[in-house]
Amino acid sequence: MTTVYITAPPEEAERIARVLVEERLAACVNRIPTTSTYRWDGEIHHDDEVVLLAKTTDTVYAELENRVLEIHPHEVPCIERFDESHALESFAEWRGEVTQPSSGESD
Amino acid sequence: MTTVYITAPPEEAERIARVLVEERLAACVNRIPTTSTYRWDGEIHHDDEVVLLAKTTDTVYAELENRVLEIHPHEVPCIERFDESHALESFAEWRGEVTQPSSGESD
């Protein structure tokens, strides 16, 4: 099972989460407000962002990454894949049932 | 070393964290408020939840998972295991000292 770590501007986070769940690319998405410290043009910045933790499966990961790239406002968004070494079996089954590669249609 | 990712309703999170630490199944638990987006009965929901990140060890993981299942209000809770590739040695030692399989008794 796979958790995808994405950061996005606060005003975009809910839309990205909704698209991933509606299109069955993620079973669920946890959104967490964060402050991001980074360097840009030689200056240190501290921006408000949101971390999205998208719960998905191995088979759907590549499609999820492409879809985030399509709908994310940044050209080089933070999209990282963390593989779980285990997940509660019933929860893993549910994730497999509600995620579907190339589904495209919402319910 | 192992970090266990659990989500729970806000009103249950502190109790779950306290049980895991009291029963020495986790050395410490970080609780983080989150908004969870998921599909249920064909509708997209956005619920307030809490992410619990329980810091434990390999030997205690199975017992921790069972205990969370016992005390969690949901039938199919999100319980995921992430293995750290490294942890500061002194911090890893502390975790090993304060976690104990089948301890049951609090201090």
Place this chain on the structure above:
Amino acid sequence: MTTVYITAPPEEAERIARVLVEERLAACVNRIPTTSTYRWDGEIHHDDEVVLLAKTTDTVYAELENRVLEIHPHEVPCIERFDESHALESFAEWRGEVTQPSSGESD
């Protein structure tokens, strides 16, 4: 690619994040407020802390860990390494460009 999970007192978190980015030991750091439950001297405590998620590379990890040890107020801080199984290529490249072992000088 590597994400380093650190916890710190709220009043220290921004300084730690700034040092890591200024000294090119992390490309960026996401800071997230948390409540930490743990046992100390036989009592269960619930403290306000901040989780720092430092985005760095394999080559810089050891140096980052040492630097955090130097500037962190705790003797045994939580410093954990999680390795990503994949990251968006362009994002991974950016991380490689802005992090540098033993750089020491800020821009």
